[in-house]
Amino acid sequence: MKHLSTAAVALVILFSACSGGSQKSTETEKEKNRFTGAKDEVKIMTLDPGHFHAALVQKSMYDQVDSVVNVYAPDGEDVVDHLKRIEGFNTREENPTSWEEKVYKGADFFEKMIAEKPGNVMVTAGNNAKKTDYIFKTIDAGINVLADKPMVITPEEFPKLEKAFRVAEEKGVLLYDIMTERHEITTLIQRELSQLPEVFGTLQLGTEEKPAITKESVHHFFKYVSGNPLKRPAWFFDTKQQGEGIVDVNTHLVDLIQWEAFPEVILSKEDVEIVSARRWTTDLTPEMFKKVTYLDEYPEYLKKDVDGDILKVYSNGEINYRLKGIHAKASVIWNFVAPEGAGDTHYSIMRGTKCNLEIVQGEKEGYKPQLYIEATEVDPMEFAGSLNNAVTGLAETYPGISVEKIGDKKWVMNIPDKYKVGHEAHFGQVTEKYLQYLIDGKLPEWEVPNMIVKYYTTTEGLKAARQ
Structure with a gap:
């Protein structure tokens, strides 16, 4: 018994030593990943930048970010086009940037990045086929990740994303996706007003036919970015690589529903x-495909989606769902090109017990988002007083905003142009926020669970739409 007791004690000591070492190692790893806000301490590695969003992160310079950016990508047009965009930022007349791109091109680009690890933040915006796997392995290597949406495009890969968030917590690194639409001014004010019971009341429960909150987005394959026609890679039209619309752009809409309603x-x-959920195709002719990709014919991997000579892309989708009992709808539509003078558009409505808050971006609005407030089951005079008081209060945060009556029960928000910075500028705003989170050493406590819920909603929506 004495001999067994001694052995047991030895095992306990050994186990304690190993556990202590492991805990100490974890703490040391977390300490290595701490940021102070010092100049150039954030060192970016850009992974396979096949989407123009990767370049938009670098449209501005940041004191905290080193001007040297290491790019790891397969050889091909995607990385060439990315470097041209960065060069465009560096050589523009107004506020030119001064990025220095160090590029590795090869089939083993990902393995090379993990082995060399010259940076502490990986930025990814491109082909989504392997994105979830890349995110997980990058996080597992102890590297922070700033990812363009979507971070996952299939229900099968969703558990891996969940695991990536758990590993990020263990490693003391931050995994964050680029939610630019939270910075759009009409959305910001819609959210602010929805939180004022004297104006909005409370969010209705809604129904499937008349949801309490609806977000709809119309996008276009042919568009201009930074003043130039956007060239899209052919894989962008392959839903196995890009993802269907219901799990791609819908990420933004589901995010906004969560962010505004709760x-x-x-x-x-x-x-x-x-x-319920549904999906449908946008049909492209060979001429349309050539105009946006500069290719004379469809690549082999797209032939599965070609009917006759028409490319049928499942870029459109809609999810009707309940979130904590509130009926919501998120819908995305892709057209080929926008009407003259228009671009991508956004529609949103939040139905309260006192008023509806509606964002419209149609022809009447000059294709610029406008926020309308329409009183419902309340006394219009009393409501007008509450609304004016609320807007006076909001003007302390957003100087210059005002409200104008345009009907018996309807008002429009007048918002100064200085707040309408545009979609491209929102990438800098998101990046600035992420840099602050790196200094804080954490995201807001609700961000990670809500990112998980967001991608659960989109991937489950896709599963339902395919049934």
Whole structure:
């Protein structure tokens, strides 16, 4: 017994030593990943930048970010086009940037990045086929990740993304996606007004036919970015590589629904109930395909989606669902090109017990988003007083905003142009926020669980739409 007791004690000591060493190692790893806000301490590695969003992160310079950026990508047009965009920022007349791109091109680009690890933040915006796997392995290597949406495009890969968030917590690194639409001014003010009971009341429960909150987005394959026609890679039209619209752009819409309807509330997957979902194609002629890709014919991997000579892309999708009992709808549509003078457009409505808050971006609005407030079951005079008081209060945060009556029960928000910075500028705003989170050493406590819920909603929506 004495001999066994001694052995047991030895095992306990050994186990304690190993556990202590492991805990100490984890703490040391977390300490290595701490940021102070010092100049140039953030060193970016850009992975396979096949989407123009990768370049938009670098449209501005940041004191905290080193001007040397290491790019790892397969050889081909995607990386060439990315470097041209960065060069365009560096050589523009107004506020030129001064990025220095160090490029590795090869089939083993990802393995090379992990082995060399010259940076501490990986930025990824490109082909989504392997993005979830790249994110997980980068996080597992102890590298922070700033990812363009979507971070996952299939229900099968969703568990890996969940695991990536758990590993990020263990490693003391931050995984964050680029939600630019939170910075659009009409959306910001819609959210602010929805939180004022004297104006909005409370969010209705809604129905499937008349959701309490609706977000709709119309995008276009042919468009201009930084003043130039956008050339899209052919793989962008392959839903196995880009993802269907219901899990791609819809990421933004589901995010906004959560962010506006339940601000800073920690959500869970159990809060989501998919009611219905559907998907449909945008049909492109060979001439349309050539105009946006500069290619004379469809690559072999797109032939599966060609009917006759028409390329049928499942870029459109809609999810009707309940979130904590509130009916919501997120819908995305892709057309080939926008009407003259228009671009990508956004529509949103939040239905309250006192008023509706509606963002419209149609021809009447000159294709610029306008926020309308329409009183419902309330006394119009009393409501007008509450609304004017609320806007006076909001003007302390957003100087210059005002509200104008345009009907018996309807008003429009007048918003100064200085707040309408545009989609491209929002990438810098998101990056600035992420840099602050790196200094804080953490994201807001609701961000990670709500990112998980967001991608659960989109991937479950896709699953339902395919049934």
